[in-house]
Amino acid sequence: xxxxxxxxxxxxxxxxxxxxxxxxxxxxxxxxxxxxxxxxxxxxxxxxxxxxxxxxxxxxxxxxxxxxxxxxxxxxxxxxxxxxxxxxxxxxxxxxxxxxxxxxxxxxxxxxxxxxxxxxxxxxxxxxxxxxxxxxxxxxxxxxxxxxxxxxxxxxxxxxxxxxxxxxxxxxxxxxxxxxxxxxx
Amino acid sequence: xxxxxxxxxxxxxxxxxxxxxxxxxxxxxxxxxxxxxxxxxxxxxxxxxxxxxxxxxxxxxxxxxxxxxxxxxxxxxxxxxxxxxxxxxxxxxxxxxxxxxxxxxxxxxxxxxxxxxxxxxxxxxxxxxxxxxxxxxxxxxxxxxxxxxxxxxxxxxxxxxxxxxxxxxxxxxxxxxxxxxxxxx
Amino acid sequence: xxxxxxxxxxxxxxxxxxxxxxxxxxxxxxxxxxxxxxxxxxxxxxxxxxxxxxxxxxxxxxxxxxxxxxxxxxxxxxxxxxxxxxxxxxxxxxxxxxxxxxxxxxxxxxxxxxxxxxxxxxxxxxxxxxxxxxxxxxxxxxxxxxxxxxxxxxxxxxxxxxxxxxxxxxxxxxxxxxxxxxxxx
Amino acid sequence: xxxxxxxxxxxxxxxxxxxxxxxxxxxxxxxxxxxxxxxxxxxxxxxxxxxxxxxxxxxxxxxxxxxxxxxxxxxxxxxxxxxxxxxxxxxxxxxxxxxxxxxxxxxxxxxxxxxxxxxxxxxxxxxxxxxxxxxxxxxxxxxxxxxxxxxxxxxxxxxxxxxxxxxxxxxxxxxxxxxxxxxxx
Numbered sequence: 001x002x003x004x005x006x007x008x009x010x011x012x013x014x015x016x017x018x019x020x021x022x023x024x025x026x027x028x029x030x031x032x033x034x035x036x037x038x039x040x041x042x043x044x045x046x047x048x049x050x051x052x053x054x055x056x057x058x059x060x061x062x063x064x065x066x067x068x069x070x071x072x073x074x075x076x077x078x079x080x081x082x083x084x085x086x087x088x089x090x091x092x093x094x095x096x097x098x099x100x101x102x103x104x105x106x107x108x109x110x111x112x113x114x115x116x117x118x119x120x121x122x123x124x125x126x127x128x129x130x131x132x133x134x135x136x137x138x139x140x141x142x143x144x145x146x147x148x149x150x151x152x153x154x155x156x157x158x159x160x161x162x163x164x165x166x167x168x169x170x171x172x173x174x175x176x177x178x179x180x181x182x183x184x185x
Numbered sequence: 186x187x188x189x190x191x192x193x194x195x196x197x198x199x200x201x202x203x204x205x206x207x208x209x210x211x212x213x214x215x216x217x218x219x220x221x222x223x224x225x226x227x228x229x230x231x232x233x234x235x236x237x238x239x240x241x242x243x244x245x246x247x248x249x250x251x252x253x254x255x256x257x258x259x260x261x262x263x264x265x266x267x268x269x270x271x272x273x274x275x276x277x278x279x280x281x282x283x284x285x286x287x288x289x290x291x292x293x294x295x296x297x298x299x300x301x302x303x304x305x306x307x308x309x310x311x312x313x314x315x316x317x318x319x320x321x322x323x324x325x326x327x328x329x330x331x332x333x334x335x336x337x338x339x340x341x342x343x344x345x346x347x348x349x350x351x352x353x354x355x356x357x358x359x360x361x362x363x364x365x366x367x368x369x370x
Numbered sequence: 371x372x373x374x375x376x377x378x379x380x381x382x383x384x385x386x387x388x389x390x391x392x393x394x395x396x397x398x399x400x401x402x403x404x405x406x407x408x409x410x411x412x413x414x415x416x417x418x419x420x421x422x423x424x425x426x427x428x429x430x431x432x433x434x435x436x437x438x439x440x441x442x443x444x445x446x447x448x449x450x451x452x453x454x455x456x457x458x459x460x461x462x463x464x465x466x467x468x469x470x471x472x473x474x475x476x477x478x479x480x481x482x483x484x485x486x487x488x489x490x491x492x493x494x495x496x497x498x499x500x501x502x503x504x505x506x507x508x509x510x511x512x513x514x515x516x517x518x519x520x521x522x523x524x525x526x527x528x529x530x531x532x533x534x535x536x537x538x539x540x541x542x543x544x545x546x547x548x549x550x551x552x553x554x555x
Numbered sequence: 556x557x558x559x560x561x562x563x564x565x566x567x568x569x570x571x572x573x574x575x576x577x578x579x580x581x582x583x584x585x586x587x588x589x590x591x592x593x594x595x596x597x598x599x600x601x602x603x604x605x606x607x608x609x610x611x612x613x614x615x616x617x618x619x620x621x622x623x624x625x626x627x628x629x630x631x632x633x634x635x636x637x638x639x640x641x642x643x644x645x646x647x648x649x650x651x652x653x654x655x656x657x658x659x660x661x662x663x664x665x666x667x668x669x670x671x672x673x674x675x676x677x678x679x680x681x682x683x684x685x686x687x688x689x690x691x692x693x694x695x696x697x698x699x700x701x702x703x704x705x706x707x708x709x710x711x712x713x714x715x716x717x718x719x720x721x722x723x724x725x726x727x728x729x730x731x732x733x734x735x736x737x738x739x740x
Binding site for chain 3: 267270271273292295296299300302303304305306307308309310311329330331363366367
């Protein structure tokens with residue numbers, strides 16, 4: 001089985017809940033970035049040994065949270081020795097608006113993975129986008145480069161749309177499947 | 186009053202309908218890019234004389250339609266002599282999925298305007314993104330750099346969500362207001 | 371005369387030097403984001419009163435520095451009351467590689483300005499890109515959506531290419547010219 | 556050995572020359588998109604059977620050429636049945652300016668691959684970006700998400716910088732190595 005880590009920042013708990021669903025689907029372990037932008041000391045060793053790294057962050061003001069970016073900047077040490085080269089990467093982001101510039105955050109996550117010399121895997125699934133589409137459908141939010149979830153601005157952690165949690169789980173499975181393709185050798 | 190043109194390509198009529206709503210809000214004239222990627226001969230003179238240019242295209246396979254791009258490539262003549270420098274630009278795009286990579290198309294439109302030495306104006310409005318939000322609200326689709334509309338894959342031209350048409354009109358008004366700021370001198 | 375502020379973060383002094391050149395060209399005042407991602411308390415009032423805001427950050431690991439992002443996240447207060455709506459925005463970024471994903475940082479800066487309901491102005495100039503082009507030419511680095519400067523990884527603050535400093539000054543003038551267009555009323 | 560195709564459009568022969576260097580490095584076969592945006596009829600079958608697809612286009616007016624986009628739009632048939640799912644994708648683009656918004660084209664290529672459910676691999680190498688860096692170095696142009704080459708606006712096909720051709724060959728080898736990782740099972 002592939003060794004997969006989900007490294008994420010969550011400001012108010014929503015992205016954490018989504019990270020859990022992704023990790024469930026991917027049979028991955030979670031690494032939390034804290035409110036100061038730090039990860040536990042052993043996280044760098046875990047990530048260096050991982051087959052796949054899933055990056056998660058809320059979208060704040062059109063990009064990843066500063067705490068996530070703080071983690072990204074700190075990864076320049078791993079970059080220096082190309083520790084993450086050839087690993088599989090994927091990403092997810094949550095915001096209040098249907099679009100809400102989540103795609104800009106996602107492009108950042110892709111760019112970050114490419115700087116590290118990784119491979120990227122996206123959703124690998126179509127969107128639910130016909131007249132009959134329901135908010136509870138898989139990939140109703142309709143992204144492809146990574147998982148986009150939409151949680152209303154005034155929704156609690158327990159009010160994340162179920163369809164998005166289901167999509168998060170399916171996305172985790174997708175990442176695990178791609179990691180298996182890469183590391184079956 | 187500012188002279189504003191909406192130049193757009195529409196594959197199946199949906200983007201045309203949205204272009205009309207934008208033009209209504211902006212009191213703009215329409216220029217259609219045809220199925221071969223061409224505009225009427227006089228369009229280049231009209232655009233050269235415009236105060237503001239609003240760019241519209243469906244999002245196909247994650248970017249502007251090839252016909253829109255054909256128009257963009259042909260504008261390299263206007264670019265050569267910097268005819269469009271200092272004009273105001275704005276953009277809109279329609280696709281079937283809620284996100285559907287419309288933001289990637291929008292970033293292309295911004296880039297295109299910047300190559301021409303223009304200024305860019307976006308939505309200038311917040312999104313409808315609370316638990317009480319309705320699909321019929323203004324900017325439910327929730328974009329900021331330009332107008333995003335979402336028309337289900339199997340919806341006819343008469344089935345474009347009314348909220349998106351209302352948002353298109355409000356966006357047109359926003360463009361006209363910004364053009365007035367720029368050209369009141 | 372327009373009121374223009376250049377708000378920037380600089381990790382090692384290079385982006386600060388470029389910010390100074392931009393400010394010189396734009397006759398703007400400087401606001402520094404510190405090593406913890408904070409700006410002086412009065413900065414928020416200054417920015418609220420500004421006609422134009424120029425955003426500057428190094429590109430680290432494919433995006434703005436976390437300190438810049440910390441400032442961006444803190445601006446959500448100004449966003450809440452749309453204090454920055456209708457202002458003119460522009461941006462610049464510095465990195466060691468010729469490309470170095472500076473364009474990804476620039477797209478973030480555009481996105482951020484659009485969330486705030488602003489207008490965006492880019493370089494408004496062509497690139498120096500013929501066989502005879504010299505590194506010391508204006509816009510040799512060849513960006514359009516904003517100023518890109520390239521300072522070698524081992525270059526000191528006094529070794530920023532002169533052509534890039536000249537380009538920074540010209541870019542500042544461009545921003546001032548656009549601000550004048552907008553606020554001549 | 557993996558089956559790799561390089562599908563590209565070239566307006567004036569420069570991108571074709573770079574495609575050849577990539578194909579040499581990757582031991583790939585070439586598929587040319589013609590001046591009308593079409594590929595030979597058998598190309599669709601070849602691509603359906605490929606392990607990896609490398610996408611190449613000039614950057615014109617801030618994005619892929621319309622002919623490349625015409626090919627991309629035509630691939631919606633392959634998308635409909637998810638024929639390209641799980642394939643490896645990579646991309647390259649050429650323009651006259653050092654940056655020249657090549658990164659915007661590259662983001663489009665990534666997006667396109669993600670719509671098709673593919674995996675993406677980038678350069679997997681650092682940039683040559685110290686004071687001692689030479690134009691003839693590998694990855695002097697300094698991109699990571701894919702290959703960026705810079706050919707002066709007035710340079711003939713025989714005047715593409717040798718360093719960029721060498722980088723193209725190294726990039727092709729990188730793609731072949733990643734394809735081998737994926738398909739060794």
